[in-house]
Amino acid sequence: MDSEIVIELINVEKSFGSQKVLDRVNLQVRRGTTLVIVGASGQGKSVILKHMLGLVRPDAGQVKVFDKDIANCSKSELKEVRKSFGVLFQNVALFDSMTVYDNIALPLRERTHLSEAEIRANVEEKLAMMDLDKAGNKFPAQISGGMQKRVGLARALVLDPSIVFFDEPTTGLDVNKSNEIYRLFYKTQAQLGYTAVIVSHDVPKIFKLSDHVALLANKQIQGCLTPEEFQLSDNPHIRSFVETTMGPIYSSEREESSFYEKV
Amino acid sequence: MVILKSVMLKLLEKLGYESLYLLEVTGRMGIFLFSCLGRVLAPPYKLNPIIRQIHFIGSRSVFVILFTGTFTGMVLALQGYYTLRKFGSEGLLGSAVALSLLRELGPVLTALMVIGRAGSAITAEVGIMRNSEQIDALECMAIDPYKYLIAPKFVAGLIAMPLLTFIFDVVGIFGGWAVGVGLLDINQGTFFQSMYKAVAWQDINMGIIKALIFGLLMIWICSVKGYFLHLDRSGGFGAEGVSRTTTSAVVLSSVSILVWDYLISAIML
Structure with missing residues (x-):
C-alpha cells in the first residue's frame, strides 16, 4: 500500500516577469x-523546490505540505510547517561568520530549550556522523567544498526533520566526494527515516537512491515514476532525457531486426 | 499629432511605473519597520545578540567619536571666538559651544559617523547574507530572520546612538574648553558659567530625542536596504549589487538624518 502523501503540488503555475x-x-x-x-x-527544478519550501509563492495552484496549503497560509502557519524541514542548499548557505560548530548548533539554540551541554553532545554526534570531528572550530571558508556540503547536511539533520530537501547536493564535487555525500544520505535516511526531495542532474547515479523520479521539461512534470519505469517510459520528453543523459539503453529496430522479427 | 500622443502616453506610463515602484518600496520599508519593532517587543528576549550588536555599533565606534567630537568642539571654539569677538561677547563662547553640540552637531555628526562605520557594515552584512541564501536558510530552519538578525540591531542602535552622542558632546565641550581656555585665554569660570546659564534641560532632551530617532533611522534604512537587496530594481546581484546598495543605504540614511534634524528642531524649538 502506498504511504501517506506529505507534499502535493496541484496545478502550480509560476512566471517571472x-x-x-x-x-x-x-x-x-x-x-x-x-x-x-x-x-x-x-527548466525550473529549483523553483519547484522553493515552492515546496514556501520561499516562492505560486501565481496559481496549491502547494500542500502535511495537508496545509503553504501557498495560501499565514507566516506563522508556514513557520510551523517549516519546523519539520531540513534543507541542503545548492551553495550550502552556511553562515560564513560562524564556525562549523556554531552553524550546526544554531537551529538547536534558536529552536529548542536545550542546555549548552546537550547542544554540544548533539552537535558532536552529528559532526562524528559526517566525519567532521576535527572541523568544528573552522570557518566555512577554511574547509573544502565537500566538507561544506557535509556541514550543510549535518545542519539540515540536526533537528531530526521529517522532510529533507536537497538542491543539487553534489554540484561542484568530484566523483569521490559525490559518492561520499550519497553514502551519507543513504546512511542518514536509513537511520532517521526522513522523506527526501532531491533536485539533481547527476543521472544515472541518483536513480539508485530514488524511489521516484520526476522529469521537469516544457514547464511541466513529465511523469513521476520509479527509476525502472522512468528508463522504460514512452514519454518523448523522458525518452529524450534518458537518451541524452545515459545514452540509448535499448537498441533500435534497425540495428537488431532479427530480434524484432521474432517478437 | 500621433507622435505627440505616443510621447505623452509613454510619459504617463513611466510616471505610473515610477509611482507604483515608489509605493511598493515605501510599503515594503514600512512593513519591515513594524515587523522588526514587533519582534523587538516579542519574547524570547536574548541578551547576548544585543550585547554583541552594542559592541559592534557602539563600543567599536567610540574611538572615532572621541576623535571627531574633540576636533568638532575645538573648531567650534575657534570659529565661535573670532565671531563673538566682533561683538565683544567672547564670554559667551562656552554657551555657544555647548548649545551647538548638544542641540545639533552632537547628534548629527555622531549619526553620520556611525552610519559610515556601522551602518554601511550592516547593509553589506545583511546584503551578503541575502545574496548567499543565508536568510532563506534561516527561514527554512523556521528561525525568524527579523527576530534573529534585525531586531537586536534595532535595540543596539537605540541604546548605542544616545550614548555615543553623550560621549561626543562631552569630549566636544572639553575640546572647546581646551581651545577657548587653553589657547585663546578665555577665563575658565566665564566659559563654564555661560554654559551653565544657557543650557536648559530642553536642549539635552532635544539631543536625546534626535539621537534616538537617528539611531532608528540608521538601523532601519541600512537593514532594509540589505534585506531586500534581491528586490532592488537596479539589480542587487553579486559583489557589485552589494556595493551599490551599501552606497545607496549610506546616502539615503545620511540625507534622511539631515532632513529629520531640521524637522525635529523646527518642532521642538
Missing part, C-alpha cells in the same frame, strides 16, 4: 520515500 517557468505542475511526495526531480538546467 513575462517568462512562464511552471505551467500546471502536479507532483506528489510520499512519506519516507525519496523523490528525485531531474531536468535540463534552467
Whole structure:
C-alpha cells in the first residue's frame, strides 16, 4: 500500500516577469520515500523546490505540505510547517561568520530549550556522523567544498526533520566526494527515516537512491515514476532525457531486426 | 499629432511605473519597520545578540567619536571666538559651544559617523547574507530572520546612538574648553558659567530625542536596504549589487538624518 502523501503540488503555475517557468505542475511526495526531480538546467527544478519550501509563492495552484496549503497560509502557519524541514542548499548557505560548530548548533539554540551541554553532545554526534570531528572550530571558508556540503547536511539533520530537501547536493564535487555525500544520505535516511526531495542532474547515479523520479521539461512534470519505469517510459520528453543523459539503453529496430522479427 | 500622443502616453506610463515602484518600496520599508519593532517587543528576549550588536555599533565606534567630537568642539571654539569677538561677547563662547553640540552637531555628526562605520557594515552584512541564501536558510530552519538578525540591531542602535552622542558632546565641550581656555585665554569660570546659564534641560532632551530617532533611522534604512537587496530594481546581484546598495543605504540614511534634524528642531524649538 502506498504511504501517506506529505507534499502535493496541484496545478502550480509560476512566471517571472513575462517568462512562464511552471505551467500546471502536479507532483506528489510520499512519506519516507525519496523523490528525485531531474531536468535540463534552467527548466525550473529549483523553483519547484522553493515552492515546496514556501520561499516562492505560486501565481496559481496549491502547494500542500502535511495537508496545509503553504501557498495560501499565514507566516506563522508556514513557520510551523517549516519546523519539520531540513534543507541542503545548492551553495550550502552556511553562515560564513560562524564556525562549523556554531552553524550546526544554531537551529538547536534558536529552536529548542536545550542546555549548552546537550547542544554540544548533539552537535558532536552529528559532526562524528559526517566525519567532521576535527572541523568544528573552522570557518566555512577554511574547509573544502565537500566538507561544506557535509556541514550543510549535518545542519539540515540536526533537528531530526521529517522532510529533507536537497538542491543539487553534489554540484561542484568530484566523483569521490559525490559518492561520499550519497553514502551519507543513504546512511542518514536509513537511520532517521526522513522523506527526501532531491533536485539533481547527476543521472544515472541518483536513480539508485530514488524511489521516484520526476522529469521537469516544457514547464511541466513529465511523469513521476520509479527509476525502472522512468528508463522504460514512452514519454518523448523522458525518452529524450534518458537518451541524452545515459545514452540509448535499448537498441533500435534497425540495428537488431532479427530480434524484432521474432517478437 | 500621433507622435505627440505616443510621447505623452509613454510619459504617463513611466510616471505610473515610477509611482507604483515608489509605493511598493515605501510599503515594503514600512512593513519591515513594524515587523522588526514587533519582534523587538516579542519574547524570547536574548541578551547576548544585543550585547554583541552594542559592541559592534557602539563600543567599536567610540574611538572615532572621541576623535571627531574633540576636533568638532575645538573648531567650534575657534570659529565661535573670532565671531563673538566682533561683538565683544567672547564670554559667551562656552554657551555657544555647548548649545551647538548638544542641540545639533552632537547628534548629527555622531549619526553620520556611525552610519559610515556601522551602518554601511550592516547593509553589506545583511546584503551578503541575502545574496548567499543565508536568510532563506534561516527561514527554512523556521528561525525568524527579523527576530534573529534585525531586531537586536534595532535595540543596539537605540541604546548605542544616545550614548555615543553623550560621549561626543562631552569630549566636544572639553575640546572647546581646551581651545577657548587653553589657547585663546578665555577665563575658565566665564566659559563654564555661560554654559551653565544657557543650557536648559530642553536642549539635552532635544539631543536625546534626535539621537534616538537617528539611531532608528540608521538601523532601519541600512537593514532594509540589505534585506531586500534581491528586490532592488537596479539589480542587487553579486559583489557589485552589494556595493551599490551599501552606497545607496549610506546616502539615503545620511540625507534622511539631515532632513529629520531640521524637522525635529523646527518642532521642538
